[in-house]
Amino acid sequence: MLLIPCPHCGPRNQEEFAYERTLDSVVRLNDAPELAIATLYARANPRGQEHEIWSHTCGQWLRLTRDRISHAIHSVEPL
Amino acid sequence: MRDGAGSIPFTFDGKAYAGQPGDTLAAALIANGVRLVARSFKLHRPRGIMGAGVEEPSALVTVGEGARAEPNARATDVFLYPGLVARSQNAWPSLAFDVGAVNSLAAALIPAGFYYKTFFGPPSRWMLYERFIRRAAGLGKPPQAPDPDHYGHRSAFCDVLVVGAGPAGLAAALTAVDAGKRVILIEQDAAPGGSLLRERVTIDGEPGVVWAANVADRIRAGGGRVLLRTTVSGYWDDNFLTAVERRVEPGQPAEGDAQVLWRVRAGEVVLATGTIERPLVFANNDLPGVMMAGAARALALRHGVAPGRRAVIATSHDEAYRTAFALADLGVEIVAILDSRTQASGPLVEAARARFDVHAGARPLRAIRRGIGLAGVDALIDGVKRRLLADCLAMSGGASPVLHLHRQAGGALEYDAARGGFLPGAGRQRHVSIGAAAGEHDLSAILTLARVVDPLGPGSPPAPGPLWHDEAPGKAFVDFQNDVTTLDLALAQREGYVSVEHTKRYTTLGMGTDQGKTGAMVALAQIADLRGVPLPDAGLTTFRPPYTPVTMGAFAGPMKGDHAAPIRRLPLAAAHDALGALWVPAGAWMRPRAYLAPDETLAQASLREARMVRASVGVVDVSSLAKFEIAGPDAMELVAAVCATPVAKLAIGRGRYTVMLREDGMVMDDGTLWRLAEDRWLITSSTGGAARMARHLTYVADVLLGHPRAAVVDVGEHWAGLALAGPQAAAVLSGLTGAEAPAHMGLSDAVIAGVPVRVLAASYSGERAFEVHVPGHLARAVFDALVGAARGLGGGVYGLDAMDHLRVEKGHVVIGAEADGRVTPADLGLGGVLRKTGGYVGWQALQRPALVEPVGRRHLVGLTSVDHTPIAEGAMLVMREGEPPLGHVTTAAPRVAQDGAIALGLLTDGTTRHGQIMLAWSPTRRSTVPVRVGPPLFYDAQGARYRD
């Protein structure tokens, strides 16, 4: 049960957070259709570290750099 | 040490016995001369008591009666209480005479994995065999009645969590408390002490057991929390651990919670989990009377019970010698000590040689059975086979550190060749192993701050010696609970199930309720030998929570009955109850479905209510709808990103229908959009999508738009919502507000029954309608006023079903029904409402080839029952019965204003099929209804009813 440091609230239980998507999969509103679809439907899905977007129940959106095997959180920044 | 009769009455298989306070059920049974306690899983071999705690593989009994019965309880892990009722399992008609024992005779026919090699034929034949297998399988009978016990959940935080209140754990916890840390000490036994409970040492002048109790008191006095009868079952990420506390024994009624699931977040974790003794592997090593040396010692020293009259000790290391002394002091005759080492020395061994027959280089070959228990041992002594007569064989193949939690935490292992086992290596999280769990066996080294006096002297470090043998006729067990023998392991290797995981799954080694605690290392040793590799190369299976089995109810805890999931009640729930509402779940909400008059069916009530709305006026509770206010200089930018309809031209005080798309272009939600002020907007959307929309709004704002100057407030639960609909709605409204009703798609503020409200003129029903928003805690007065006024004009309240009938006639879609997550706005006929300039979430995905193609998509259509027969909701739309479906019925309803039955549906190329007659075919409900396809609109095509 991960302890995730919310920049706003400090270290909180994983239950209070929700994973959204990877940082590189965000589709910008002004992206052209082909780029948007390519971004939406492709993931590196690495067996290692990745940059992810999570949210906390306080309303803060976060950018987490996290390892997908050890679950170690390398860094957390507000988005 | 034991008083004669015993003061705690209990029964086993219907016979009455008595035991002493502090006895485990196992100790009490042995004290009463009961040695046959169970029958093994597959072979139904007679079994007695082998261990002394949670590692017990054989002595499984059912404790408790009726709804409190707990099958598969370890007799060594149940503490006696008055009136305890225990029964043997897996034996019929009786434990002593078990018909299942025939399996033992047929054992050669049923080696590991035999079922993979036979039982062929059609699956129906396999299921016939399966019926017998399933009846023979399973160890205990499950209770059929609901669980009368309650289980609690508790959270706790600490600087240091110490697992295990043996000497190392106690010392560590005390040190931490003295250093001012918040400490939790968890111990699975009923008393602190761990190994001290089965040794005769003194520490700082006190008997070990007393010292332990005193240290526990000092820990408590220093602010530490000490939890007994609590097992740490799981070590999860980031030093989060779950532990299960037993507040009563199995089968015992509890006043509060019977068990508590603790969730602990610890700064540091100290694993003082001790060791589990390893058996020796030789023929018939499972007979009642054969037990672990440490267990025999515990019986003698902790409970004052002699496990037999004549005992043989068989060991590969020093510690088991202590058992000889402990048993001898109770009057047990020690026939011999068989030490598999060729050279054994040290003060402990010398002391033993002075008193007993000690044979080096000796080992048991075969346990001899008479009746249902041990009568003797064939042993190899000085190269010659000799038979020793004994009714107790205390064996020990060394001790394995308990590494389960260390491994669950991701800790590494280091192989120690000397002891033939693993020690904890580097940890991945913040934890450390100490004491015997870390390989330290010398009490003086563990308790460096205390004065330890061991009358027998310290033993030398454990050395494993040969761990397994397969040299005499008879079954040599490696996993006692699942009846896995050395032959099974050899068979698995021979057949190519070589990796330890394959061996485990093929033979079921380690898959019993004891999770292989005793047999794991001996099995690994044999597997390594058979493969010709060093033991650490044989691999290790994964350690998984729970460490010991945990009652399912404990996981649910207070999430039981109505609390298994939350129920959301409307602010006006009491008012609806007073009106006799029939409730229906809508997600987590309970909403009024209809208000049945006496002798009315649901269908009749819903139709009556819907007709009432078309004829005069009705009031329906729409409080559960999602509502969001967005305000700020950049509010419109956010609204335009989320809403796929035109936004910029919406005038202040006006609203419009809007739709929100998912990133893949599918309709995610729909509702209405209102401009309250230049920079202030209100969005209403579906009840079911409220949480999703709330999250979506903040995602778009913060992640896509980079924190625009726009605040989003979820006002869904702030405003109760009441929809007033019907030709008399405007009259009702003006009558109450004293002002003119707002124009269609307009809004105004007003006062009803003294309460400020906001009125939004939008129609879902197709009649003139107004959605009244009022703060939830003030809603009652407004509701009563509206309903009263409505009744005065021949109207009243209506519920969800009536609302549904009305909207079907108008072709309004419902998220989850028509908008099933796979349709675009164009599919629903809403292509025209989309903003042509794009820029909203999902606009790109709509450009995908299959979505811009005009052919092959399902379209929203209206369906009219040709002969007025009701259409089955969910039915398939086909040209002829039996053909592949071209679509399905999404919502069915009676016509309101006239007789008949209609429906909405999704139909492939539906817009090209208007006028066609199809069948709404439901084979599951034996319903086939001819329907005419047409536009999804059955009432007031011009919209005259709700315009001014």
Next chain:
Amino acid sequence: MGAGRYNALALLRGAITGHRHWGRAWRAAEPRGPYDVIIIGGGGHGLSTAYYLAKVHGIRRVAVVEKGYIGGGNTGRNTTIVRSNYRQAPLQSLFEYSLKLWHGLSDELNYNVMFSPRGALFLGHSDADMARLAERGDAMIANGLDADLIGRDEVARLVPLLDMSPGARWPIEGGLIQRRGGTARHDAVAWGFARAADSLGVDIIENCEVTGFLREGNRVTGVRTTRGDIAAGRTGICVAGNSGHVAGLAGIKLPIESHTLQAWVTEPVKPMIDTVVMSQSLHCYFSQSDKGGMVGGGDPDFFPSYAQRGAPIRLEDSIAQSIALAPALSRLRMVRSWAGVTDMSFDGSPIIGELPLDGLYLNGGWCYGGFKATPGSGSVYAHLLATGQSHPLAAPFYLNRFADGRTIDEVGSGPMPQSR
């Protein structure tokens, strides 16, 4: 068969000879090559693919390359449910094809996979649920599958353990049962296909991890492994859970994210329940294994992970729901929980087809529904690897369907895996 045929007579012979006559169920093959086909991944799907390649298409120069021991991934971790009661027609057809194969699989493989069509039951808790179940049943029957809509009384008769009282948190209105669905022994399926494929000449190479691809321009000509380079005509990736990682070795991104799914098993008890019980609106399911343990699970952990472990809250939720449905479960004891890594595709349906490199193919994205497809998936993937053309049943599941807008979304929740 490699080790001699399995039957009762052979068991009897074994009883007399101390079972010393049995041979290896599959050889510990050394990598050779070049192979006509290399299948990356020795799970149920990979092994079944190899079998059908050899058996149906006569292609025997086949290697299955497995990084650990066969069946050690999701094949060994699932909750063993076999059914085809889906709503979307392409999924119905594919899973039904597989279900039909299950019905004859033990005999075909001469290995008892213990397929037990004891019924797979979806419970409905409201009128709305029942309409959804009826719709699913209607769609199934219209597509040639079997389904029965049943009422409260029959549900109570089938599963006496359920709480049928009106005061239950989720009252039971009825259900939809697929009587031909049920359970099978997951390890046995992997071993059975392995033995059968091996006997036809397929090389099963364990402890051999693919670390890269051999390339000639845009063409994949084999794999680089921890046991050397191995050449192949066609290479099929079949590593659901790790599809992203392996495809990444070829520089390919996929519409797949790996998420954790946990499950639990209780101590073995005498028979409590015959049918597989699932719910239309709750996310929990449970059944009883032949050994007697209740096996169940619920929602995935909703965040990407390859760790094969999740958070305890997921188990607590699925158990609370299961107990609410069947209160007698409360007193049983969970003896083990575990987790697998699910290949969550972005429409919830598998991906079977070509990849952007010549000679490289993918079979993955099975989310949490792969076990039931084991024989069917292998069969259609073998067709693709043998002919270079998609089997008609697999054709709808091509990789570019996402870009085309032809997604097959059973749940209707769109691209985000955590919304499934």
